[in-house]
Amino acid sequence: MAGAGGFVEADNAEAIIARIETKSSKIESLLKQYKPVEALKTALEGSPPKTLDERCKSANWIVVHRALMAIKDIEGMLNALDVEYYDILMKYLYRGLSTGDRPTCDQCLKIHEKLTERAGLGCILRCLTDTINTV
Amino acid sequence: MAVVDVHRFAESITCHAWSPDHSMVAFCPNNNEVHIYKSSQDQWERLHVLEKHDQIVSGIDWSSKSNKIVTVSHDRNSYVWSLEGGEWVPTLVILRLNRAALCVQWSPKENKFAVGSGAKTVCICYYEQENNWWVSKLIRKRHESSVTNVAWHPNNILLATTSTDGKCRVFSTFIKGVDTKDPKAGSPAESKFGEQILQLDLSYSWAFGVKWSPSGNTLAYVGHSSMIYFVDDVGPSPLAQSVAFRDLPLRDVLFISEKMVIGVGYDSNPMVFAADDTGIWSFIRYIGEKKAVSSGSSYSSQFSEAFTKFYGQSKATTANEASESSKSRGGVHDNCINSIVPLSKAESPKVMRFSTSGLDGKIAIWDLENMEEELGHQF
Numbered sequence: 392m393a394g395a396g397g398f399v400e401a402d403n404a405e406a407i408i409a410r411i412e413t414k415s416s417k418i419e420s421l422l423k424q425y426k427p428v429e430a431l432k433t434a435l436e437g438s439p440p441k442t443l444d445e446r447c448k449s450a451n452w453i454v455v456h457r458a459l460m461a462i463k464d465i466e467g468m469l470n471a472l473d474v475e476y477y478d479i480l481m482k483y484l485y486r487g488l489s490t491g492d493r494p495t496c497d498q499c500l501k502i503h504e505k506l507t508e509r510a511g512l513g514c515i516l517r518c519l520t521d522t523i524n525t526v
Numbered sequence: 527m528a529v530v531d532v533h534r535f536a537e538s539i540t541c542h543a544w545s546p547d548h549s550m551v552a553f554c555p556n557n558n559e560v561h562i563y564k565s566s567q568d569q570w571e572r573l574h575v576l577e578k579h580d581q582i583v584s585g586i587d588w589s590s591k592s593n594k595i596v597t598v599s600h601d602r603n604s605y606v607w608s609l610e611g612g613e614w615v616p617t618l619v620i621l622r623l624n625r626a627a628l629c630v631q632w633s634p635k636e637n638k639f640a641v642g643s644g645a646k647t648v649c650i651c652y653y654e655q656e657n658n659w660w661v662s663k664l665i666r667k668r669h670e671s672s673v674t675n676v677a678w679h680p681n682n683i684l685l686a687t688t689s690t691d692g693k694c695r696v697f698s699t700f701i702k703g704v705d706t707k708d709p710k711a712g713s714p715a716e717s718k719f720g721e722q723i724l725q726l727d728l729s730y731s732w733a734f735g736v737k738w739s740p741s742g743n744t745l746a747y748v749g750h751s752s753m754i755y756f757v758d759d760v761g762p763s764p765l766a767q768s769v770a771f772r773d774l775p776l777r778d779v780l781f782i783s784e785k786m787v788i789g790v791g792y793d794s795n796p797m798v799f800a801a802d803d804t805g806i807w808s809f810i811r812y813i814g815e816k817k818a819v820s821s822g823s824s825y826s827s828q829f830s831e832a833f834t835k836f837y838g839q840s841k842a843t844t845a846n847e848a849s850e851s852s853k854s855r856g857g858v859h860d861n862c863i864n865s866i867v868p869l870s871k872a873e874s875p876k877v878m879r880f881s882t883s884g885l886d887g888k889i890a891i892w893d894l895e896n897m898e899e900e901l902g903h904q905f
Binding site for chain 2 (some may be wrong): 478
């Protein structure tokens with residue numbers, strides 16, 4: 392269903408990338424202030440799942456990855472995160488695991504364990520079966 | 527709310543159906559036969575074996591008023607069985623399918639039955655008196671993939687279908703000569719056979735198990751992404767709700783009353799969903815009491831071994847409590863529950879008993895006697 396009904400066309404992708412860049416600078420400043428939880432929340436908000444453009448997705452992934460690696464207190468982070476973001480976070484965790492990069496995978500596995508305890512297997516299922524809203 | 531009876535009939539059960547007086551059960555033990563068992567004094571004895579299909583019997587339905595059994599199979603055929611002189615006599619129904627038949631249901635008036643198939647079509651079969659045989663009419667349009675479940679609306683004309691393309695559709699199956707047009711309800715446009723009334727795009731993954739509420743006002747169906755969808759006021763402006771839940775996906779649902787739904791699936795434990803006074807649906811609880819276990823052993827022993835291996839890849843994780851490998855599901859069924867069938871008298875608005883069958887070969891009968899007190903909830 393390329394480019395039809397509800398999906399963002401290539402020209403709007405520029406707008407999204409610009410938005411992601413502003414988000415990225417905000418996140419950098421939050422991380423400098425030792426607020427990694429806030430940073431992750433900002434990164435996950437406004438994730439553009441309904442765009443087919445790979446550049447948008449990659450751009451957003453870089454931002455989320457930066458925030459994810461900075462997290463030390465996983466429990467605290469999950470406490471502060473709203474339930475509706477669990478599914479999106481799980482999708483990014485799997486994207487992280489697919490990179491094969493050791494530190495990224497370590498971090499993603501740690502978060503995955505805690506997130507599964509909270510959100511249950513249904514969360515994982517939703518990531519696996521959702522082929523339309525991918526990150 | 528408890529299990530009244532559990533019996534393991536076979537290695538695995540594909541589908542089952544009850545006789546009108548609920549004394550006999552017909553099921554397919556995952557092969558090409560249909561076994562009929564009768565219960566007498568706490569013992570189950572096998573009465574009949576219906577052997578006509580060449581491949582797995584994927585759907586069985588037993589009509590309560592006319593006492594006929596319809597079976598459909600992966601061999602693309604369907605038989606209607608009638609009891610004559612103590613023996614079940616089959617009548618072949620030519621469905622004109624080129625793929626397997628997946629599910630079947632008698633209509634409320636039992637003058638038609640619907641068959642969903644892997645050929646992306648739905649067959650509506652009705653009895654032609656003059657020629658003394660069953661004719662099938664196909665709904666060929668619209669479905670983009672296999673039709674996994676069908677459900678009849680109480681008005682005997684509307685049919686809801688779910689498919690592996692993720693969508694739930696409602697069609698009109700009005701057949702001239704078989705159905706009578708209700709002068710008050712429905713516009714002429716809706717009365718055309720095969721006309722699609724509604725298409726619901728709520729799910730991104732395969733959809734299974736669809737049912738109508740007793741009044742026909744609400745529709746519920748499940749998606750493979752551990753979600754259950756409720757649609758109120760089915761019609762030109764429906765009100766849809768998606769409820770995401772914690773655990774493994776469901777395969778089938780049943781309306782207990784207008785406001786309560788039981789879902790069964792891969793968790794081997796039926797789940798209760800209810801709508802509160804404002805009409806918002808949510809997950810209430812599992813039917814069987816789940817022991818309050820610590821988070822480590824809240825998965826079955828299979829899962830905790832897999833998770834240990836998974837997390838063990840990371841050097842930083844602490845050792846999991848894998849030694850507590852309790853078989854914590856500890857419920858009635860050991861494996862996926864495939865279907866749920868109501869066991870109440872047709873006139874009562876609430877279903878007080880139902881039965882479930884699954885891949886573990888067991889059929890369990892559940893009774894909802896003290897449900898209202900246990901839930902503290904009206905239903």
